[in-house]
Amino acid sequence: xxxxxxxxxxxxxxxxxxxxxxxxxxxxxxxxxxxxxxxxxxxxxxxxxxxxxxxxxxxxxxxxxxxxxxxxxxxxxxxxxxxxxxxxxxxxxxxxxxxxxxxxxxxxxxxxxxxxxxxxxxxxxxxxxxxxxxxxxxxxxxxxxxxxxxxxxxxxxxxxxxxxxxxxxxxxxxxxxxxxxxxxxxxxxxxxxxxxxxxxxxxxxxxxxxxxxxxxxxxxxxxxxxxxxxxxxxxxxxxxxxxxxxxxxxxxxxxxxxxxxxxxxxxxxxxxxxxxxxxxxxxxxxxxxxxxxxxxxxxxxxxxxxxxxxxxxxxx
Amino acid sequence: xxxxxxxxxxxxxxxxxxxxxxxxxxxxxxxxxxxxxxxxxxxxxxxxxxxxxxxxxxxxxxxxxxxxxxxxxxxxxxxxxxxxxxxxxxxxxxxxxxxxxxxxxxxxxxxxxxxxxxxxxxxxxxxxxxxxxxxxxxxxxxxxxxxxxxxxxxxxxxxxxxxxxxxxxxxxxxxxxxxxxxxxxxxxxxxxxxxxxxxxxxxxxxxxxxxxxxxxxxxxxxxxxxxxxxxxxxxxxxxxxxxxxxxxxxxxxxxxxxxxxxxxxxxxxxxxxxxxxxxxxxxxxxxxxxxxxxxxxxxxxxxxxxxxxxxxxxxxxxxxxxxxxxxxxxxxxxxxxxxxxxxxxx
Numbered sequence: 320x321x322x323x324x325x326x327x328x329x330x331x332x333x334x335x336x337x338x339x340x341x342x343x344x345x346x347x348x349x350x351x352x353x354x355x356x357x358x359x360x361x362x363x364x365x366x367x368x369x370x371x372x373x374x375x376x377x378x379x380x381x382x383x384x385x386x387x388x389x390x391x392x393x394x395x396x397x398x399x400x401x402x403x404x405x406x407x408x409x410x411x412x413x414x415x416x417x418x419x420x421x422x423x424x425x426x427x428x429x430x431x432x433x434x435x436x437x438x439x440x441x442x443x444x445x446x447x448x449x450x451x452x453x454x455x456x457x458x459x460x461x462x463x464x465x466x467x468x469x470x471x472x473x474x475x476x477x478x479x480x481x482x483x484x485x486x487x488x489x490x491x492x493x494x495x496x497x498x499x500x501x502x503x504x505x506x507x508x509x510x511x512x513x514x515x516x517x518x519x520x521x522x523x524x525x526x527x528x529x530x531x532x533x534x535x536x537x538x539x540x541x542x543x544x545x546x547x548x549x550x551x552x553x554x555x556x557x558x559x560x561x562x563x564x565x566x567x568x569x570x571x572x573x574x575x576x577x578x579x580x581x582x583x584x585x586x587x588x589x590x591x592x593x594x595x596x597x598x599x600x601x602x603x604x605x606x607x608x609x610x611x612x613x614x615x616x617x618x619x620x621x622x623x624x625x626x627x628x629x630x631x632x633x634x635x
Numbered sequence: 636x637x638x639x640x641x642x643x644x645x646x647x648x649x650x651x652x653x654x655x656x657x658x659x660x661x662x663x664x665x666x667x668x669x670x671x672x673x674x675x676x677x678x679x680x681x682x683x684x685x686x687x688x689x690x691x692x693x694x695x696x697x698x699x700x701x702x703x704x705x706x707x708x709x710x711x712x713x714x715x716x717x718x719x720x721x722x723x724x725x726x727x728x729x730x731x732x733x734x735x736x737x738x739x740x741x742x743x744x745x746x747x748x749x750x751x752x753x754x755x756x757x758x759x760x761x762x763x764x765x766x767x768x769x770x771x772x773x774x775x776x777x778x779x780x781x782x783x784x785x786x787x788x789x790x791x792x793x794x795x796x797x798x799x800x801x802x803x804x805x806x807x808x809x810x811x812x813x814x815x816x817x818x819x820x821x822x823x824x825x826x827x828x829x830x831x832x833x834x835x836x837x838x839x840x841x842x843x844x845x846x847x848x849x850x851x852x853x854x855x856x857x858x859x860x861x862x863x864x865x866x867x868x869x870x871x872x873x874x875x876x877x878x879x880x881x882x883x884x885x886x887x888x889x890x891x892x893x894x895x896x897x898x899x900x901x902x903x904x905x906x907x908x909x910x911x912x913x914x915x916x917x918x919x920x921x922x923x924x925x926x927x928x929x930x931x932x933x934x935x936x937x938x939x940x941x942x943x944x945x946x947x948x949x950x951x952x953x954x955x956x957x958x959x960x961x962x963x964x965x966x967x968x969x970x971x972x973x974x975x976x977x978x979x980x981x
Contacts, residue, residue, distance in 0.1 A: 543747035
């Protein structure tokens with residue numbers, strides 16, 4: 320063979336690096352394992368581990384006299400959960416989360432649609448930054464800024480006065496349940512701030528979903544005789560549903576778990592997050608806090624199941 | 636009888652790089668530039684041209700997806716220039732088929748009836764009829780993603796036909812199919828058009844497709860219609876150099892060589908009109924530079940008088956094509972020479 324004359328025998332010159340890369344190339348599973356192991360360990364051990372610890376804790380109870388956690392399985396926490404005030408807290412939180420999600424969809428969709436389909440170049444970059452900008456500053460700073468804006472002597476009241484719309488603001492605040500002495504001490508205020516806080520998390524997934532809809536589908540719908548309204552409800556909205564669903568999981572779960580917004584802005588009625596915070600912090604009742612924090616998990620589970628039933632993920 | 640589609644001095648100008656500094660004029664692209672055209676009812680009309688020649692923009696203006704910057708679009712006698720797509724009595728088969736991925740095949744086909752609020756049982760029955768017409772009755776419950784390219788093509792056709800449009804617009808509908816399927820669909824499309832009697836306005840950049848399917852062809856070049864004619868006339872008597880070159884293979888001869896060989900200042904000679912023969916009575920002799928075998932014919936390039944002539948020799952039993960380097964003598968009938976009026980752009 321002349322080949323061996325022309326080329327030096329490659330065998331001895333194989334470096335360790337080369338052999339590793341050969342091994343990774345021939346056994347694809349090895350590379351996959353190397354890449355997936357760290358995130359899977361993180362997810363499996365730290366995240367799921369913590370979740371199971373939480374689940375286990377929820378079956379323990381607190382000795383009322385000693386203040387010690389009794390490590391015996393009991394359903395006491397869940398029976399307490401079903402008691403009047405706790406059910407109110409859960410329902411209020413779920414209702415708030417649903418309203419915030421709905422409002423976010425209504426506000427985010429036109430913006431996301433415009434960004435995805437019409438804005439181009441610099442305009443798109445500007446809108447993108449405008450949506451993301453609030454996330455660059457501290458959550459607490461923005462929250463207290465809103466407290467000032469919504470206060471009785473705040474910017475919103477001032478603007479209402481300038482527009483001669485103080486009567487409107489006052490009649491809104493006079494409404495039962497959602498009203499209060501001022502926007503910053505009302506459920507309405509809590510709602511406004513929640514929507515503000517989570518809106519970017521709704522805009523971005525919807526934008527991504529709308530961007531994936533081929534323009535020809537929208538043209539085809541018009542071509543087949545559908546006016547824009549029909550095209551929206553029959554083609555665009557169903558195809559953007561995965562984005563809406565993804566965004567709604569953010570807004571819904573973030574509202575369910577938040578304990579700072581309703582503490583700073585609102586009429587001091589409690590939400591799930593606040594109860595969990597108080598139980599594990601001030602009261603030291605970790606088992607009850609654990610049981611209560613299972614409520615959002617269950618609610619999200621039900622929510623996802625329901626979204627799937629409605630076909631939210633069909634177009635994925 | 637009114638024409639199905641009339642384009643009157645139709646133009647579409649796109650302005651680009653707008654807003655790049657004040658006072659700087661944005662450059663303009665004349666995608667479609669003063670097109671006049673009349674498509675008869677029941678005709679299979681093809682817009683042929685290279686990509687970027689304006690044929691798609693022209694079709695989009697008929698469909699209503701792009702509004703003309705000047706001129707008029709008349710469909711079945713009515714001015715539709717500024718009407719939205721949903722108000723026009725035309726339907727389109729899109730290049731990427733544009734099937735709704737979240738609906739079944741049946742719902743896709745029934746879409747335009749659903750929009751028009753036709754009762755559900757009626758519209759689904761009608762959709763099944765259309766699916767039978769395109770031989771896809773068995774796929775009605777599937778989703779577009781589960782179909783092959785050729786099947787999707789048929790669904791798009793059924794969906795566009797269900798509303799019995801005055802005119803069906805087809806935007807390179809066969810472009811994504813492989814050759815065999817493409818040829819089969821060409822035959823089927825043509826048969827369907829004859830059966831239904833609907834006016835087809837078809838777009839392609841494939842001259843074979845245009846020649847084999849159309850009643851008439853409009854050749855586009857740089858936003859302008861170069862020639863509108865039947866396939867035979869387009870092939871044999873092209874009115875411009877561009878058409879001669881774009882439709883079929885052509886020997887284009889200019890100035891001295893043209894005068895010497897044909898007696899015209901600028902002329903076209905189709906390769907299959909040239910034969911090899913004896914030196915006696917030969918129009919010209921030359922040296923073979925290249926031989927390409929195509930199956931049904933062999934293309935021979937002959938270098939002579941500072942030009943290279945292509946001759947297509949039909950495949951025949953017992954005939955051996957000349958080898959490169961051989962001297963050959965070319966013959967042709969003088970009637971095969973077509974004089975061109977526009978000279979070469981140099």
